[in-house]
Amino acid sequence: MFNSEEEFLKNYNVKDFKQLSLTTDLLIFSVSEEDSNNYRKKSIKKMSILLVKRDNYPYKDLWCLPGGFINPDTETLLDCAKRILKDETNLSKIYLEQLYTFDSLNRDPRCRVISTSYMALIDKNKLTNKLNKKASWFDITLFENDQKNIKVLLDNGLEKISITINKKTNDFNNYVIKDNDKLAFDHALVIVTGIERLRNKVNYTDIVFNMMPEYFTLGGLQQVYETILGKKLLDPAFRRIIKNKVIKTNKKEIGEGHRPSILYKYKCN
């Protein structure tokens, strides 16, 4: 082990590895639930993302996305994403979508590393195993001043990571990104790009349901949409739009200090 990043880089022999390396980084999104202390108040649903604390240089002790190098002889990028997802969550058959390929020359201090990022949307309730002890779910809060200035706050209960973005062009590599130095590599950029993609896609796809449990309430579903979009929605409007995407069941949610909601299922067409 090394005592500083400087020392680490001095001892890092680039020839030990391939000159050009390809990695896959994973944005694993899910829905988290924050219980309220008041028995009458309902719990608040948020979108959350899984980050891992690095235990070696470079960027030791900073948070990063789960990821890894691909095996160029046997793996596609998607295979690699599936492998990492399995390692991290023990889940398979999960919604996975290629996000973007990040490749600025100095994004990794060791050597040229090009990373193709994938988004995974999972239902946390399907998790059986315990998380890797270095991994942690961060709740996402989205603030938007206008289309060009966005602020994202990540919070795992112990640490807060803030990211602010200024989009001057439509070229991701020219975004002006500031974070509070708690994220490794260019992962602030990757995370924001993923959140943006998600926010666009919820308007014309059904991907949100990949993060929902089998049975859910319309109020809960609406909260997830609200946290992804970063704004409140009106109940009647939301229900009108979502109506033909869900099936009403005869189940009800129980144990809340108020009128119980009806549980719905996703209707795939």
Add this chain to the structure above:
Amino acid sequence: MFNSEEEFLKNYNVKDFKQLSLTTDLLIFSVSEEDSNNYRKKSIKKMSILLVKRDNYPYKDLWCLPGGFINPDTETLLDCAKRILKDETNLSKIYLEQLYTFDSLNRDPRCRVISTSYMALIDKNKLTNKLNKKASWFDITLFENDQKNIKVLLDNGLEKISITINKKTNDFNNYVIKDNDKLAFDHALVIVTGIERLRNKVNYTDIVFNMMPEYFTLGGLQQVYETILGKKLLDPAFRRIIKNKVIKTNKKEIGEGHRPSILYKYKCN
């Protein structure tokens, strides 16, 4: 030179190159104009794409996208895309957008080649130099039966390339693609992916104007939208939407056998 693909592959030493190679392929889109023979009829605008005929194995004599290997020591993928665009069209300062990274294991028979594709939208009127003699513009015609079945026809006046797509999943690598064996590599898939992206993006961005000349008519602009979307639009509706994106000039189009249109310019906000 070799006489067959088989012979070529036998003589191809994978060790001469890096084991894993990265390339950039370019979808260069523009607007083409097809003059009508009747002086009264107006010319028809279509979307078109630049393809190059391969002059060596693999896929000798088939059409492919302009592309090339990146220099991993000095170039980003975007740099590489800019270089290829410059080589092919002598243009710079052009709209470029990363499309997708294609990486199925056997997409190139030589070795593992991963390709990140970029879309370039150019105004053909800015072209000064002659095209590379192997290059040719193909007009694009889009037929859509439903959301999941799409047919694309490429035509350069001498050759027709047809592509049909059946989208069963949202994973590009699982699309069922058929073409009439005139396209090299997986470029049918790349082209269709780009057309899809373009078709989605015209609805919520102003990218079309990157393909338009400085002065254009609303009728011409509408035709470009129609060819990208693969359907007719109603004039008043189109003009309502486009109204605040353009500036009326005091110029008029001349020499048509009917009422001349007013020329407009793009109003960037």
Add this chain to the structure above:
DNA sequence: CTAATAGTGTCTATTAGACAGTATGTT
């Protein structure tokens, strides 16, 4: 004048936004 497209006015249909009301559970 004629052919052909340019461009507009207006009605209708659909969708989105807003608000206020009723309904129904727990404690």
Add this chain to the structure above:
DNA sequence: AACATACTGTCTAATAGACACTATTAG
């Protein structure tokens, strides 16, 4: 009963679709 949320009815505003009409040029 009180609280808190679930759920709905209905009005209004905004947007999209449709059609018919007028305008203007070259030849």
